[in-house]
Amino acid sequence: MAARWRRVLFGKPLATRHSDHQRLPVYIGLPVFASDAISSVAYATEEVLLALTLGTGVAASVALQQVFPISAAIAVLLAIVVFSYRQTIFAYPNGGGSYIVAKDNLGATAGLTAGAALLIDYVLTVAVSIAAGVAAIVSAFPVLEPHRVGLCLGFILLLTLANLRGLKESGSVFMVPTYAFLIAIYALIAVGFYKYFSGSLGHLAPTADAHPVEAGAGGLTLFLLLRAFSSGCVAMTGTEAVSNGVPAFRAPERQNASTTLVLMAAILGSLFLGISFLAWQYGASPDHEHSETVISILASGIVGRNWLYYFLQVSTFLLLVVAANTAYADFPRLTMLLAQDRYLPRQLTHIGDRLVFSNGIVALALLAAGLVVAFGGITHHLIPLYSVGVFLSFTLSQAGMVRRWFRLQGNGWQRNALINGFGAIATGLVLLVVAYTKFTAGDPISLYPVTTPLGYWLIVTAVGFVLISMGHRRWGWWFLAMSAVGLLLWGLMVRSPLLGSAPVRMGAWVVIVIIPMLIWMFSRIHAHYAEVAEHLTMTRHSRIPGFKHTVLIPVSGVNRGIMPALAYARSIGGDVRAVYVEIDPVRTAELIDRWQRYEPDIPLVVLDSPYRSLTDPFLEYVDQVERERDDDVITVVIPEFVTEKWWTRALHGQSGLQLQLALMFKRGVVVTSIRYYLTRDLGEMPDHILTSKLPASEVGPS
């Protein structure tokens, strides 16, 4: 039944030999690898404006004048980075992701740092792209506003299911949204410029209440400008995708990849500058309630809410979904590389029956969904976490290239090293700026219920119980005492907002904390696998020649259900004993009598159970046998009977299951469960000793 579900949701399994790749020309490679980068124009301008105005006291009109220069600076940075990455394409024709370039040239730690940064990055790509896509839809259909988080989760779920089925990386899935968006947005910009030059663009009057200017309205500080610049840098996310994908291009691969990269930069730069210019001239400052995007304000102002507007919004949404989808390809590929190098659980290297890395896909979806829920599906709240990882991996990748040129010293290496060195320094500087200005730059976020008094109280109480159960009694009771005091305080001040919540300022610090934690986790996993490999290495003495058994069979009485287990135990051989745990002494004498009649060869051990537990006396007896018979393995053969229907299974077998669970944590004991099937259907079952085929018509002697 589970298998049928899988087929319905994910389709038939695909054979390994179908895994060949289709090679892509530039016109398909562009949508496949550049959609992520290009899609960031949907929110980059807005982020610059929000960084300048939100909570700063800077007037929208002042901010609007800064948006174009800041965008121009980012475009220059983009050009530097793209030039730098062109060199990576030619140096790593098999794909030069930041993890590989940094690991190859700067060593394992740098590689893991880049890897950790990229993993965070991919999760944020999904969360931010989906949130921005939903924002485009909500701008067009404001009635959907209350369902923002639900829509985000729904689209993440759809993307995940599609990727578990195995989306082909090529073709119309990527091309249609990308080219539709390009047509729509260039059309918008063209109309905008026409109106600007013909003097009919107009200017949106800022409404006083929508953009409140505080009393002590400050001017623009250098910090604010740098912070706005950092926010705008999200436009550059996804730039490295082309250099990852070189082998996917049609021959000549490097040349085609390089062309795609330059094309992408030209499109991204022109769109970003165009939108920023129009936003400045038209006065399209963002809505602080996050209910309408700058693109939407601009489009409805320039062309009105006609079909072009809706076409633009829908294609923006689709492009952002496609952008999120690139992370669904990149994240599992990176976790597979890390798992191959034994830095992550090796399950992540398993290729599922649809030829995709299912575990990585599910992990990515869960993390992104968690972020979306925690941040209420608001793009702007997610942005402060985004750029640090991106620029960290840029810097490490470029620095790795510089090191490589110095090491190889090939033809023209000085020029190449200079280009990459310039790239590394530029992105490194931006990294510092981003980390500094975005350190706690996020808006206050309410992470309900973690930051409520009730949340704190639950955490303190839970920590207390966990400590006590782990044996740290003194600390545990101390925590429980604190929790009691907390409860008392709340009881005395009944009016305090038990369920209100305190805000937390997210920002780059979160990423700066998580990256070392990830690296530490990678290295722990690596050390563990190394140790296990050492344990498992074969030696001359590894082979075990054979051993004697002690076999114990827990029995509840004399009935047909235990017969197969007794027969199995006898067939294993060794010292076979049946064990009966006595709860009601009245039945014991009759049982021993019946036992003598039916199974005289197997000794029956009767155990006392003062606390009516079936499991504890049995476990004690196992310990006792283990002490008595030192060299043997103890096999516990548990008789179970299995009924035909699922609901009747719940009516039996609880004690057998309990015993199995208890023995699972006991070292050196082998557990074998002998299932005896009760069935009414004569035709279905083979003639088998593990099956009771018909109700007994003969009554036994009792």
Added chain:
Amino acid sequence: MAARWRRVLFGKPLATRHSDHQRLPVYIGLPVFASDAISSVAYATEEVLLALTLGTGVAASVALQQVFPISAAIAVLLAIVVFSYRQTIFAYPNGGGSYIVAKDNLGATAGLTAGAALLIDYVLTVAVSIAAGVAAIVSAFPVLEPHRVGLCLGFILLLTLANLRGLKESGSVFMVPTYAFLIAIYALIAVGFYKYFSGSLGHLAPTADAHPVEAGAGGLTLFLLLRAFSSGCVAMTGTEAVSNGVPAFRAPERQNASTTLVLMAAILGSLFLGISFLAWQYGASPDHEHSETVISILASGIVGRNWLYYFLQVSTFLLLVVAANTAYADFPRLTMLLAQDRYLPRQLTHIGDRLVFSNGIVALALLAAGLVVAFGGITHHLIPLYSVGVFLSFTLSQAGMVRRWFRLQGNGWQRNALINGFGAIATGLVLLVVAYTKFTAGDPISLYPVTTPLGYWLIVTAVGFVLISMGHRRWGWWFLAMSAVGLLLWGLMVRSPLLGSAPVRMGAWVVIVIIPMLIWMFSRIHAHYAEVAEHLTMTRHSRIPGFKHTVLIPVSGVNRGIMPALAYARSIGGDVRAVYVEIDPVRTAELIDRWQRYEPDIPLVVLDSPYRSLTDPFLEYVDQVERERDDDVITVVIPEFVTEKWWTRALHGQSGLQLQLALMFKRGVVVTSIRYYLTRDLGEMPDHILTSKLPASEVGPS
């Protein structure tokens, strides 16, 4: 660790020999067995008034004049029932619950009907008592109003934990709240009557907005009066408790129990009449927002919000908690009786290590908590479900007694039969009245999310998937098509309240539907146990003399981890084969070579896996072996290795676990997992072949 948790929460296990009962005198028996019945005065008067006014258009002043006559009628009914139950006490000195009396005298079906009614009854006792107790607290401390449901759940949790620990049935736990409440409530009534006779009671003027009288304000119909009478009958819930508990009394048991029953009736009747009289005279009509109880209105009017008021409210709350607790004793006892008679899963007969029926307690708590959540913790919403079960079990119990007198024809049987017959007819008539007037009498309830459009859509979609996965493809797709149409409709009418919900009118019909369903479930379970008993009966041919094995060991390579499994398989004997599933053909040749070197005696079978699954080819091979070797049992010995820390376990053993799960559903295959422990700590482990004690310093030939 789990065991430590259990100890902290539930205390040490108690030995069977500590299970003796303490015998109770009348002054303790009264609080223990009568608290449930007495506690219903906390809400009975209020329910009469609400039934008359809520949504009927009857003015509060009109309703108030009816409350005393209705209460008097109920008091008469109470006297009849108590007289009738006195006879049960003398007839069933070992406890005459309705289930036993009905089963003994009217047959199994009547017994099961009474049993089903009582089970529903006990669940409602918990839900209603806790909700009413919280209402008393909320009346005194209105700031708690928004936490009504949370408080109910919290107290249910506390009661459950206390009962899992095993509350002693006797002593101060019951006495203090009961006698405190009696003192407080009689003091209130005394002050009230003093003020009434001295003419200083006053009369509360009904505020127009609190009790809106509709335009077409109807008069009192007979139906309304009967409905109010039905509502007031909740006062009689719990009356049968004393007759259940006869053996708990000190000798002479029957006489003491009878005295307790009459005392209880006198107290209950006098309190109910006293409160109803004062509510009528003072004009204490209930608050339609359910934010203050009638008792609270009365007490603050008569004595003011002083210490007596708070004492009354708190003791009312405590009494109601104690009343809920009686269901915690009765419900598990009844499920135990039903399980002993094989009408419920036999796990319900297990006595936990604290001498309580833990499974029954947990089941009761979950059901009551569900009701509280569904009905928003409002007493009034729960009442329509309550009385049907109570009067059904009254009627069956009394009818059973009549049958018994006719059968036994002992001394003065005609007189006894007349008394019980009169009781049966009276309660039977009331049962009809209750079922008729309360059929859909509940206020409209919003059962979010079941009754939302989204809820319907989810149910339709889920049914579709379930049908397809069960093989009913055509119906499944039909449901999925309906779900798609639903989604489309919602997409077109975006403004429809997707998350709004339609109200459902609860009422006696719910109970009338559930009782036959429960009886059907009882009989299915009974039939199943009978069939299994037949299967398991020993016959002369049941003993299985012994059989040959085929042993399969799935291996992933040649390493120390599989050596114990191979040795174990060899020691079992029979036809032993190792099985390797080939995913990457490159490694196979080397593996076969190494296999020849280390384990030449065991043949190695190599299986192809086109879809990269480890499990499927293995399962196919098992089928193939089963066809080849007809009479054997196939044992699959799975090598697993277990690492020291919990987090490292997640890094291994996934494929072994998957195989185990897949084989769990395969008939006639025995699965044995050989765990090989990797440990760094030399001292901790015995010298055991299932343990790798140190990293290998010697490197094997490879």
